[in-house]
Amino acid sequence: MKQLSVNHLLGIKYLKKQDIDLIFETANHFKEVINRPIKKVPSLRDITIANLFFENSTRTKLSFELAEKRLSADVINFSASQSSVKKGETLIDTVNNILAMKVDIVVLRHPSVGAGVFLSKHVNAKIINAGDGTHEHPTQALLDSYSIQEKLGTVKGKKVVIIGDILHSRVALSNIYALQLQGAEVMVCGPTTLIPKYISSLHVKVEHNIKKALQWCDVANVLRVQHERMNIKYFPSIREYTQLFGINNALLESVNKEIVIMHPGPINRGVEITSEVADSKQAIILDQVENGVAIRMAVIYLLAQQIIR
Ligand code: CP
Numbered sequence: 001m002k003q004l005s006v007n008h009l010l011g012i013k014y015l016k017k018q019d020i021d022l023i024f025e026t027a028n029h030f031k032e033v034i035n036r037p038i039k040k041v042p043s044l045r046d047i048t049i050a051n052l053f054f055e056n057s058t059r060t061k062l063s064f065e066l067a068e069k070r071l072s073a074d075v076i077n078f079s080a081s082q083s084s085v086k087k088g089e090t091l092i093d094t095v096n097n098i099l100a101m102k103v104d105i106v107v108l109r110h111p112s113v114g115a116g117v118f119l120s121k122h123v124n125a126k127i128i129n130a131g132d133g134t135h136e137h138p139t140q141a142l143l144d145s146y147s148i149q150e151k152l153g154t155v156k157g158k159k160v161v162i163i164g165d166i167l168h169s170r171v172a173l174s175n176i177y178a179l180q181l182q183g184a185e186v187m188v189c190g191p192t193t194l195i196p197k198y199i200s201s202l203h204v205k206v207e208h209n210i211k212k213a214l215q216w217c218d219v220a221n222v223l224r225v226q227h228e229r230m231n232i233k234y235f236p237s238i239r240e241y242t243q244l245f246g247i248n249n250a251l252l253e254s255v256n257k258e259i260v261i262m263h264p265g266p267i268n269r270g271v272e273i274t275s276e277v278a279d280s281k282q283a284i285i286l287d288q289v290e291n292g293v294a295i296r297m298a299v300i301y302l303l304a305q306q307i308i309r
Contacts, residue, residue: 004302008127010116011136012177020181024146026298027291034070034293044073047304049105050098053130054080054091057109059265059289060130060139064107067296073304076103091115095123104307105300108132126303134168134229140264141174143295145182147288148219151260156183161213164223164245164272167194168230171223171264176202189213190245193234194225210245214255221262222247222273238271248274252282260284 004019033041049068053061061077068075078098080086085094095106106123108116109130116129131137148155160179166172166188179186180203187205188195199206207213214220225241235241252259261273261283269275278285 001305003306007303007306008116008120008129009138009299009303010120010127010129012138012141012174012181013136015138015177015181017181020142020145020178023142023295023298023302024149026302027146027294030070030297030301031291031294034297040070040072042072043301044068044071044304047071047105047307048074048076048101048103049107049300050076050078050103050125051107051130052078052080052095052098052109054085054108054110054115055131057130059292060109060137063289063292064128064130064139064296064300067293067300070293071297071301071304073105073300076101091119092122095119095125099123099125105303126307128299128303131170133170134173135170136174136177137170137264138174138178139292139296139299140171141178142299143288143292144171144175144221144262144264145178146295147262147284147291148184148260150287150291151284152218155179157185158219159185159187159217160219160221161187161189161207161217162221162223163189163210163213163247165194165225165234166190166199166223167196167234168226169223171221175221176204180204187213187216191235191241210247211251211255214251214259215257217259219260219262220247221264223264224266224268224272242271246270246272246274247277249276249280252277258282262288264288 005016105126107128107130111133113133113135115132116127120127145155162172189207263285
């Protein structure tokens with residue numbers, strides 16, 4: 001049986017192209033499973049998974065939990081706001097206490113960059129990074145590429161622009177790595193203040209004119225402005241941001257081509273994207289969410305195969 005080249009899913013940076021191919025092949029099978037009348041397989045009946053969320057989440061948390069349950073794993077959920085972290089417990093102590101309950105896989109969302117890598121060096125469990133601060137969100141990038149492949153037949157050779165708050169976005173960095181690994185061309189577009197200085201080292205195109213960016217691309221992945229990570233003002237007002245970088249029907253009609261619209265969620269309707277675009281036929285936002293379950297089933301299944309009993 002084919003195996004992943006990594007022991008944890010800590011970031012797309014650590015994956016090879018054949019890992020992504022294997023995850024997509026496995027996800028194809030699980031996508032068929034979750035569309036059956038009985039959406040569950042007994043594959044991971046002897047595996048226990050802890051979902052540790054130290055930051056808010058709707059899609060990722062529910063998607064992982066559903067993926068685990070569809071694979072028949074035992075699941076425990078931990079939310080930092082209701083835990084002893086509030087009493088001063090460290091991350092390693094918290095996780096080791098959870099692992100003492102015989103947990104095999106930890107799904108970790110954490111506000112600190114590198115939290116997953118750190119944990120993988122200190123605890124005896126498989127770690128899946130469900131978002132570490134502004135760094136990486138690997139399963140989001142995998143489901144995004146999988147959704148592009150589903151819609152356009154391939155990722156290779158496609159032109160993808162990532163629009164908005166690139167500076168604070170783990171989705172952007174993981175997408176850049178994943179898309180480039182699969183042979184796509186990548187552009188980022190946003191205000192200068194929201195494009196990180198290290199962007200030139202990533203070999204992506206940079207554009208500040210939204211119309212030019214849309215004229216160039218096949219796919220536009222629209223990001224939310226992450227106000228919760230900003231302690232200074234990066235642009236004068238939301239209204240100005242929307243005028244310069246917001247995606248609306250008039251703008252899309254002025255670009256005479258069919259563009260696939262994506263958004264990782266949560267959406268700020270009327271800020272980075274209007275409702276008419278988010279709910280339009282060219283948007284695949286809910287397909288991304290559906291594919292997230294199949295992709296996460298695939299990642300969990302493949303990592304669980306490495307656990308020797
Ligand atoms: N896309 C994403 O990570 O959404 P959540 O923050 O709701 O998990």
